[in-house]
Amino acid sequence: MSDGGPTQGAVLAVDIGGTHLRAGLVREDFTAHQVEIVSSLHILEVEDPSAALLAFVTDYLGRCTGGAPPLAISVGFPATVSRDRRTVLSATNIRSMQNLPIADFLEAALGVPALIDRDVNMVLRHDMNSLHVPRQGVTVGCYVGTGLGNAISINGEILVGRHGVAGELGHLPVHGLSLVCGCGNTGCIETVASGKYFAEMASRTFPGTPMGDVLPRYSNHPKVLEFLRYVAVAIASEVNILDPEVVILGGGVVQAHGFPRETLEADVRELARKPYPSEDITFLYSKGGQQAGVIGAGIYAWDALHAGLSPAAAASLAASRA
Ligand SMILES: [Zn+2]
Structure with missing residues (x-):
């Protein structure tokens, strides 16, 4: 395939809302591809949300990319996030979402840079981009x-x-x-x-x-x-x-x-x-839309990659081009 497949130059962006989870592959031009919408309850209302999210992501990648890793993963949560943007601190009315070091967890499990942020921050990134x-x-x-x-x-x-x-x-x-x-x-x-x-x-x-x-x-x-x-x-x-x-x-x-x-x-x-x-x-x-949180999460990841996020990013990029 001349364009190298669906993860070539794409980040995996996930937008977790109170009722729905949206996931998609966001390319450098901030377009989202293979967007899926599922209930978010199986992530939020479980004992171990980190493991449930990883299971969804692994499954999604298996379905949409044949298991090939994205350049990075970026997830928006309906929750407050630590100052260093590595830990979900708390979400109103979601007991399982307390002090979850989920960025490190995803990074270790997937071998690519992982970023997390509050969902509305992702939406603002999308809106500033789409409204110029x-x-x-x-x-x-x-x-x-x-x-x-x-x-x-x-x-x-x-x-x-x-x-x-x-x-x-x-x-x-x-x-x-x-x-x-x-x-x-x-x-x-x-x-x-x-x-x-x-x-x-x-x-x-x-x-x-x-x-x-x-x-x-x-x-x-x-x-x-x-x-x-x-x-x-x-x-x-x-x-x-x-x-x-x-x-x-x-x-x-x-x-x-x-x-x-x-x-x-x-x-x-x-x-x-x-x-x-x-x-x-x-x-x-805001033009809003179902994909705003996904694209915003993608923009966040691309900004980080352009800023030279981590050696893992470079390694992943090299691997995807090999
Ligand atoms: Zn209040």
């Missing part, structure tokens, strides 16, 4: 999915913080809120500014209305406006602190049909400091 956002400067991503996801890029580097847990905007404490968050605290903004809350509020407020019809029909309802306001409080807080070049908005709720983008943008401008940053906030919208 320059790496220079500060870019933030705010993703209203099940939770309120957040990622911050500074000159192309994801901000990780002292413990690796920077960018947890969903856990912005708001005095006066009474719901208990998945993190254990009371009053995190995510308890009222997330897809989980929106779905619960919508089924309570608009019984009988299909979820997909709520935003198109009721985008001016007080309960919907209140929800948007809380999302805007979170975004405006981050905008005030970081004065970003670009705010990327995405996630299932924001990308849903009928989502009132103008209302949310106006709320953020109203809440942000005057005159700047309020008067000049650039909003862009």
Whole structure:
């Protein structure tokens, strides 16, 4: 085969979500190939998630590449990740995902460089690439999915913080809120500014209305406006602190049909400091898609390979060209 087969010049990128796992081979042009979507429960809800992930990866490679190794493997987790990006620290409501040194484990088992990161960081990498956002400067991503996801890029580097847990905007404490968050605290903004809350509020407020019809029909309802306001409080807080070049908005709720983008943008401008940053906030919208997390994980791996990740990378590259 003249192009050397499917792993020639490809990294294996895996995006583990709360319900689904997506895997694909990402080439240097950031296109994904042989993407598979399976339930993620057999990885998350088991005694030994590392072994379960390795079993899936081995199986995938057997099916898709005849067992040939990729140049690297890169995995996004719905979890916090250590500052050195080697260990999954914790995931809300997933007991098995505690202090897993999974990058070292995968590297040893597969013999190729392994990288891991938080899932939203992978999505921001994808979005900055697909929306042609320059790496220079500060870019933030705010993703209203099940939770309120957040990622911050500074000159192309994801901000990780002292413990690796920077960018947890969903856990912005708001005095006066009474719901208990998945993190254990009371009053995190995510308890009222997330897809989980929106779905619960919508089924309570608009019984009988299909979820997909709520935003198109009721985008001016007080309960919907209140929800948007809380999302805007979170975004405006981050905008005030970081004065970003670009705010990327995405996630299932924001990308849903009928989502009132103008209302949310106006709320953020109203809440942000005057005159700047309020008067000049650039909003862009994630194109999302099923492959965003996979491609983002692929970009992360390719960036690392280009930066001369490790001798193993060179060896693997040499082997794939032999
Ligand atoms: Zn919280």
